[in-house]
């Protein structure tokens with residue numbers, strides 16, 4: 001499983017010829033595949049071509065998309081029409097991203113409070129509404145967005161691109177341990193659900209192997225038993241779940257002998273967790289950054305140089321606290337604009353994540369914009385006694401270093417009082433509790449009251465997410 005070589009990639013050799021598309025059986029002549037398959041195929045082909053365009057060309061194409069989006073919301077969404085008027089912006093005069101940045105940031109609260117004024121009066125002709133999507137709302141009230149036939153089609157194409165970049169062998173076996181809707185009861189059985197393909201969109205384009213799925217809310221022992229029984233080449237799940245399953249695998253001295261790659265989704269992947277998952281499972285980790293609101297945001301550069309943004313789907317800005325773009329290499333808030341998301345337009349949406357942008361061109365030759373790291377969620381950060389934000393990644397490492405911890409969750413009740421909930425392993429005692437308390441004094445740089453609570457299990461949120469840091473302090 002080597003890293004893709006950029007030069008070889010230019011041949012876009014990953015897609016089969018159109019005449020070999022899946023779903024052709026039954027149509028001998030002429031070969032007419034299912035229209036949905038054609039859409040995915042054509043879109044994937046476009047994406048795989050786009051990524052080799054020069055950076056400037058990709059950026060000017062995004063500006064064209066932005067102009068179309070602004071023209072749409074000017075006419076369709078009173079909320080944005082008002083905002084544009086008050087900051088003196090109109091679609092026809094949009095010349096650059098600097099013009100665009102006059103738009104104020106859109107907050108989660110705006111989306112919740114002004115949903116009726118953000119929702120367009122009608123959709124562009126030919127675009128259909130599909131599902132309404134909702135964030136899990138584990139620590140705050142959920143955000144709802146309307147997906148459409150266009151966002152759904154691009155979601156499929158981005159998914160295929162992610163697997164192509166990850167250089168998977170689609171004929172192998174895949175196990176997905178993630179959140180599934182309540183109606184999918186087979187994913188909540190001890191055996192999990194076996195499917196003869198990887199499911200759409202991969203099964204539309206490639207002849208795939210079989211897959212197994214299980215809801216991440218199932219008991220970790222049951223999930224581990226599924227992995228050991230199926231011994232897959234690929235596993236897809238949330239970093240926190242893989243961290244826990246990896247600890248359990250190591251405790252048993254077992255290994256998954258065929259495993260080639262682990263796909264992490266749904267949560268930020270801190271470097272120490274990435275290294276641990278890699279070491280314990282002895283497999284490469286492939287990370288995807290996405291959100292319910294806009295879908296695919298970025299995934300790893302196939303040549304290993306950070307992350308590439310899905311520029312066709314979303315405009316990503318990394319900005320400082322005053323909303324100005326951060327210099328290359330510095331961290332800031334992630335601000336998203338959905339370029340095709342006309343069901344619920346999201347313009348300069350402060351999604352609550354932090355990342356590090358990179359301006360330099362990628363050595364792999366792709367012209368897509370770049371992030372070096374996705375460093376954490378604002379929602380999952382703690383607050384310092386002086387009111388500043390405390391990134392939790394260093395604390396996370398320090399707590400793990402205390403030793404004999406299978407899983408933990410930090411709840412900050414007040415600015416100077418935290419509770420650390422621990423699922424202990426053998427050997428966890430007063431010494432470990434002392435080291436945890438010391439880590440907080442060190443990282444906060446001032447006295448903090450730390451209590452440790454031992455439990456058997458830490459539950460996930462109804463949406464399947466696991467929160468390692470929860471801030472209840474104001």
Ligand SMILES: [Zn+2]
Nearest residue numbers: 301305362364
């Ligand atoms: Zn690259």
